[in-house]
Amino acid sequence: MKKDEKAIKKAWTEFFINDKDDISGVRDIIKKSWIRTKNYGVDVTNEKVEDEFQKKQEQAIKKMASFIDIVRPFMIQLFNIIKETGFMITLIDKNGFILDTYISANIPETSNNSTANLSEEYIGTNAMGTSIYLDKPIETWGYENSYKGFHEFTTSAAPIHDIDNKLIGSIGITGYRDTFSTHTLGMVVAVAYAIENELRLTEIKKDKYLTKSYNFRKDKDKDKKELYDFSDIIGNSHELNGAKNQAKIASKNNSNILILGESGTGKELFAQSIHKNSIRCNKPFIAVNCGALPLTLAESELFGYSPGSFTGAKKEGQMGKFEMADGGTIFLDEIGEMPLSIQASLLRVIQDREVIRIGANKSKKIDVRIIAATNRNLFEEVEKGNFRMDLFYRINVFTINIPPLRKRIEDIKPLIQYFIEKYNNVFNSNINNISKTVENIFMTYRWPGNVREIENIIERAVQIASDNVIDIKDLPVNLQLNNQNNSDLKSNILKNKEYNTIIDFLSETKGNVKATAENLGIGRATLYRKLSKYNIDIEQYRY
Known part of the structure; x- marks a missing residue:
């Protein structure tokens, strides 16, 4: 024009x-x-x-x-x-x-x-x-x-x-x-x-009036509220199997566990599977989102309170999460978000194996296994003074690393099929596959939201797809644009591993080009060419 x-x-x-x-x-x-x-x-x-x-x-x-x-x-x-x-x-x-x-x-x-x-x-x-x-x-x-x-x-x-x-x-x-x-x-x-x-x-x-679930759990008896098991973890990649094997070993002992993984990788799924396969399986499993605990109510939620302890308190008092989990497992999700003041109280409970309700004069012995999880780098948080070192070593007895989805792309296809089947049942749909274009997009996308993100996308697509195959028009706009910005998707699939490796080292070194090049075993000039080739902006990793 x-x-x-x-x-x-x-x-x-x-x-x-x-x-x-x-x-x-x-x-x-x-x-x-x-x-x-x-x-x-x-x-x-x-x-x-x-x-x-x-x-x-x-x-x-x-x-x-x-x-x-x-x-x-x-x-x-x-x-x-x-x-x-x-x-x-x-x-x-x-x-x-x-x-x-x-x-x-x-x-x-x-x-x-x-x-x-x-x-x-x-x-x-x-x-x-x-x-x-x-x-x-x-x-x-x-x-x-x-x-x-x-x-x-x-x-x-x-x-x-x-x-x-x-x-x-x-x-x-x-x-x-x-x-x-x-x-x-x-x-x-x-x-x-x-x-x-x-x-x-x-x-x-x-x-x-849909009830959303961001988990991988296979269909269960809705009335029994059954916990997840290792068989509910979808995927058979080497990386995922390694994490599952570590979790199975952890389920056989009584040590505290720290689960590390990005958001959406299924940390609670692993925690529930460990509990279900442990000797505590018939006892309570109590999950606590530490990041959602209001600072003013955190101690009363975790440790409970006695009658009349504060304005608005129940006259009969209230049991805390640790008492509720007595004999079983307490899952402290996003423990890296926990305020320092609460960390001190938590450390005392872990060390003494007893809790004191707010306003109480007597302590109560508890027998609880602790599984903590975080998407943060707790080593860095300790160095920054945001997380107590003594608490870190108390919870980090047995560590399980859950790999992000981008590092186990062979698990993407089984997840797609599983979620299509799951939401066909939910919405009475008849989707049987995804198009080749969508498959290529899925295999080259970085999945920052991991399995949770792929589930959300499939849930949405199953509802809006006009045919029995999910096509590009049924995807969110960011994935549609991802397709437009990739002129040769097959080539991108082959390059995906190198791209991800560069991204991982840039994240680890916080955008340090010299350190990234050394980790990759290449010269800085070669790295700059690869950054240009993959259109990677190093500034977003410098924080």
Whole structure:
């Protein structure tokens, strides 16, 4: 389109300034919109006065609040991808009122890009308003925009529909006309489709009152609340089997255990499996999320309190989690989040094997096995003074490292099949596989949310897939964009191991290029070439 700039500019001048209807050099879809613009009586040359629309825009934002809340995460996700390239993202309702915008720093917010209403009736031909009128995606470039103030911009926009396929708004990406990418329209269409899927999924969840589970557990008798077992851990990779074997050994003794692993790897699944295969299996298993404990209530939750200990206390007092777990196992999840003041009290309980309720004068002996878990590097937390060294050595008797999903990609396919089967049963669906494109995306994606993330994606896709095969259109927008950004997925699969190794060493060295190169056994120049090859930004690892 850029090569036709002179022709389009001349056509705009002839049509809008010289009032000539016989013009050439513009697309038919644009010419029809220009005619509508003229029929609406839009002033395409003078700056817009927003006073008349300000109150209506505020009302529209209030009316569409729930819609905005659903769309905003997609806008933020997309903006984080493109913000360095000089773009803005805009959301409008079906009447053209702007509901939300994200503007890159190098696009100054002026009257030319901050109008309250983008409907054709108000501002003439523009991708946002024209996509609403046509009810289909469109891109308008530079002088194709009717309003003179928009001539320096190009916009790609796509309409958004609700669960009943009624038009409710449009989303668009705007950038300077000389820097715009030809792939932007496809990107915004993918985002609009993902938003529509999310709207549909939200309605389904409202209707079905779903209870979400982020675990790998196979179907159990719902009334028995059975604990997980090692057979519930899906995957047969060398790395995962190593962790399972360590956990099985740990289940046969009585030592305290520290489980290390990123979020979503299944630390509680391992903890429950260990308990279920131990001599304590018929005793309680009590799980505590240390990161969710309010500081003011943490001690009373963990150790209990006597009657009348504080304002609001139950008159009969309350048993703490450690007493509840007596004879069994207490699982202290995210122990790295525990405040230092509580760590001191916990250390005393571990050392003395007794608890003292708040407000009590006597202690009570307890027999509890402790399994702790964290996604933090506790060695570093000890060095920083955020975690007590003596407590660390008390809980770190038997360590189990659960590998992240990116380090055991051979487990991805079994997980996919397992979760498809699981959610087919939940939603009475008939999904039997994923497309080859989706498989390639899954095998090259880094899975920062690990197994929890892949489960969420499959749960969502099973509900919104229109066929019995999950395709790229059924994935969240970040994975769809991941596909667009990889021109040769097969090559990426082969390179995945090297890429992951570089990432791991960069994380370990906090972005130190020299140390990373030494760990890899290559020169710094070679490492820089690989960083460029894989488009790795080392700054994100320097913290």
